[in-house]
Amino acid sequence: MGTTLFRYTDLPIGDRAAFELVCARHGYAPVHFDISASAKAGEPAHERLVTVRRAGWTQSYRDLHGQWIRQFEADLTCRFFK
Template sequence: METTLFRYIDLPIGDRAAFELVCARHGFAPAHFDISASVAPGEPAHERVVTVRRGNWSQSYYDRHGQWVRQFEADLTCRFFK
């Protein structure tokens, strides 16, 4: 079974807009992060895993209909990526 990989620009426009808004609220730009997503064959697109990297830090989130952006913002609030 091969996993399909996606880049930031391949994510739904709603996810990208929410991510950009969260970044702006915390003083970042989307370019400060490297984002990739993967989905296993046969899995729905909303069940993908989104990985966010910045420098030596990375965190993976289960998408579940855009929930990854909320989890990412919680990590920003806790200063995980600073």
Template sequence: METMRFRYIDLPISDRAAFELVCARHGFAPAHFDVSASAAPGEPAHERVVTVRRGDWSRSYRDRHGQWIRQFEADLTFRFFN
């Protein structure tokens, strides 16, 4: 089974807007991160895996209806990507 890959621009506009807001709140710009997503064929969109990279650091999150953004913000709060 082949995994489908998505770029940041392919994510829902609501996810992109929330991501940009979280970045701004923590002093970052979306361009500071490489965001991609992947999903197995037939898998619901909310079950995809979103991966955020910055430099040598990366973290993968299960989408779960936008929960990945809350988890990403928690990582920013704890300075995971600094």
């Protein structure tokens, strides 16, 4: 079984909109981050792994129906990506 890689623009529109709102709340723009996602063949889309990179910092989140955005915001609140 292979793995499919996705870019930010391949994510669902709702996830992208929520990500943009989270970024704006914390003084960032989506372009400040490199977003990629991967999913194993045959797995549901909501089980993909989303990876966020910024300035040498990398964090990966399980999608879990958009939960990755809440986890990402928690990391921004903790200043993980500063």
